[in-house]
Amino acid sequence: MKKLLFLLLLPVCACAFGKDVLLDTMQSELNRNFNILKQQDPPVYYMSYYVVDGTSYYIAATLGDIIFNDFSRTRKLNVDARAGSRKLDNTHEFKDSNEDTLTLATYNIPLEDNTAALKNVFWRVTQDEAKKAQDQFLKVKTNSAVKADNADKSDDFSAPVKPVSFYSPVKPREIDTANMQAQLRQYSALVKDYPFVLESRFVFSADTNNRYIVTSEGSNVVEGGALVRLSYTITTRNEDGMTLERTNSYDGFDVSDLPAEEAVKAQIKKDLETLKILRDAPAVEPFTGPVILKNRASGVFFHEILGHRVEGHRQKSESFGQTFTQKVGQVVVSPILTVQDNPTLSRFNGVPLRGYYQYDDDGVKSENVNIIQNGVLKNFLMGRSPIKNFPYSNGHGRKDLGSRTVSRMGNTIVSAQNPVSFEKLKLMLKDEIKKQKKPYGLIIDDISGGFTMIDRSNPQSFKVKPLLVYRVYADGRPDEIVRGVDIVGTPLASFGKVTAAADDPAVFNGTCGAESGWVPVSAISPSVLLSELEVEKVQKTAQRLPILPNPAGGK
């Protein structure tokens, strides 16, 4: 596996691709435009070109039949022009206004290395974006003058970084689509035996993206990345209208990272059987008590509840809750916990990590950031928006096409002191149930995702959506699958309740959405015991079960 990864991601010298016309054109056109634009009034003091040259396969199946079999190749461009000065520029946050300073227009550019056509589109787009930046800057200037100052008076853009040159594109892998279709047909056909299933979708996707980043500070970065994913969602509904689903995904850098077919089939069957049980499982009433978050579920929990609150730009913007802004050097979570974000890791215990990258989307080298050490807040994830006492990027400026960068997570890694086996952790849960005289505790086995509210206009709370929950009794009764709960709470109250952790760290690979778009991320965590967590009833649909039976019929 490692060897294959090495082959796939091995930096390829320019000679393997020949002259890189796209990179050369980006550099020359950026320099030509910038040299004139920096002399305008107001000046464009910084510019970057960001191109994603991508290929994408998407195949989907249901009930043994293929729904989609698509391939696309695109080259898309964002131009980030900053007008004004580092102190105050067009990206400065507007106060009491809906003006958006993060969105960038995305342009399709020639797929071919046709210099004249490429130059023309870079020129045309640059003119439009520079004018927009200048217009925006004039509005920003007035807005910042007539509104109250931020407590944090840091510049809008950090000091120039030392220019870097990095060239590591990857060649798109040819996917054997016929073979993948055959696999998906087999996987999805397994659902035919379970007529209570209403809908199911089995998807294979493979994306190869070469990111080209050229800046007026002299950096040029070409970093390639390949991601493959096999995933499925199987959905049913209870008599009372509650939607129940099992989802699963396998991630990698290459098809060879995906598990063997028999293992996937076994997991699908297991999930179908679980779904069958879930359909008849009792619904849980609102509850506060001891809970174990299983490793992958815990990863999602920490990503949502902690990770987004330590993203640097949120400490400056006064529209955000700033839960941790003034808490550097203080204990903010249970002292047994240490949290890092390390995008430089490509695998954890052999499992591919989607949050891996060498250079961020500002062209800054990624760094391992110790966010929390033994419960004490040490650092923030930083892009190029400086904040008080944290003036430099640590390579966490990330974005999707269509946005400017903000600081984002990559691979968030939670570790704990004195870990115990999961069995021991479960015994500790039972002890806690007894100690608190609770009728039961919960094990949150699987989580689909969640959201956290970080704006000041909303309560600083979170909601995480479990997919599979067990009720655990202290009196020896067997664990029981239950349904219909969401985890809710407030971050500061919840983080202190982690009392122990297991020695079973596992990876949750996902895609994170925030104001700079969707970015691939990973969260790694052991299972953790919380002395108290609150769950509430899920929102459910008002839909009945279908009148006629499933035409699939089943066994």
Add this chain to the structure above:
Amino acid sequence: MKKIIYILLLSLPLNIFALDQDTAFKAMKDEMARNIQKLQMTGFAKPYFITYTLEDDRQATVLASLGALVSNDETSAKKVYVNMRVGAPQFDNTSFGSPRPAAALAGDGYLSIRSSLWLISDAAYLDALENLSKKKAFKQQRNITDMLPDFSSAPVVNLREEKNNEIFDRGYFEEVAKQMSAAGKDFGRLKKLVVTINYLNRQKYYVDSAGSSYYQNPVKIEIIMTTTLQTRDGFDIEENSSSVYAAVKDIPPSNELIQKTKDFAAKAAAFYDAKKAESYIGPVWLEGSNAAYFFDDLFANKIKNTRPFWQDNDNADNGAGYLTKLLGLRVISNIFNVYDDPSVKEFKGKTLAGFYRVDDEGVRGKAVNLAARGKLIGLLTMRSLVKGQKYSNGHGRGSVFFVPRENPGNLFFEPLQTAPDMKKALMDECKKLDLEYCIKINNYGDNKFNGYKIYTKDGREEPVYGMETYTNTRSLRDIIFAGDDIKAYNIAPDYMPPYSIVTPSVIVGEVEIKPTEKKPSRPPMVPKP
């Protein structure tokens, strides 16, 4: 480059999960049989008429700019949709509110098609029950007694059009698009020149509970040219040209396409020196496709959706046709007869996009005389009838986005007299009115356009930008001349089935034009590379 593009080539590699006709029809008919028999909630009526449609689409887009390929997407998708009637033919759930078909994606096999139809039939039935109860309440509240039947019967029809042999050679069209767009390089004033070729090959399967079925395999190829430039005095101008073909064989050979693009680019580049429009009242010449877009805007869009849907809160059904209220009155110049005939496949060798033989309610599409010497004498109808109509004339057309409503197929604007020299006719008319110049529209659409002044004295043409007008159906009656250049133009709306307009160029006797209020932009700060 040769014209014989249909034999060179490779097909789209998307048919690896093609659906065969027998499987599609069997899945639809099997699911239909049990739904029409058994789909019923206790205490509620069963559906009495159900339609299933399956669209198996293969699409490709080729986009090129200044000689380079920018995009070459290929997609393939199958979708099914259901329309359902609950109640009785005299009064059912339809023609009320803003209903939408229930729709879902389907796979390439029997079971996934049935499964999708199963779920959307259930959803459509429940929606229909709710809509029926709302409609009943509305009828009672408004004390409506003068009712027209919601449903009329029609003979059962089972037809299969031939599966087409159209092959879209992506490699060829990539090359053509590149060469076409390369024409932009010769015109330094143009900021961009983009050529887009969209291809759609649709296999459409229809089944209804009355026993009708239909298979059609239409093709749509759209070639769009777009260019932008800034005039000498700083106005940003965008010029477009779009041609829709219903068969690959109809596409002109590559050398003609390239020449057409050069002409388009030259014409657009000439607008660099154009002057801003001034206020004008007088005759306007709509040449070629501009006449088709004019009729599309003012006639096709206002003759469709004959029967207005009742709307809760007495809101107007904005989609319902304005002209349909004017039956028996003159709605267009008396130099025209107008008819719609969806059964016509070609006009002067050009395949018509509006061809079909069975509509989306399982009724044969029939020819309808709409206007005689300008007077409205007929309407497009479907199974839901309007006053004075007994049967559907097979114009119930819908899509995955919209329930079937009265829509055109092939609209023919037949001039009863023609002017062989339209420029002379225009200039003579302007002389009569003592005008210094007349106006020829370059790119009709959206009431904002550029065009040409044609000087009465010597016929000299001068580009003008920034014209705005507010045309209304009055302009249809003000047509004073029709040319002898009758041609077919295919119209392909995004969310509805395509149709065709067959028309000559026309001159409208009086149009009021005012200059745009739009302000110029700063010129580029950096010179073009």
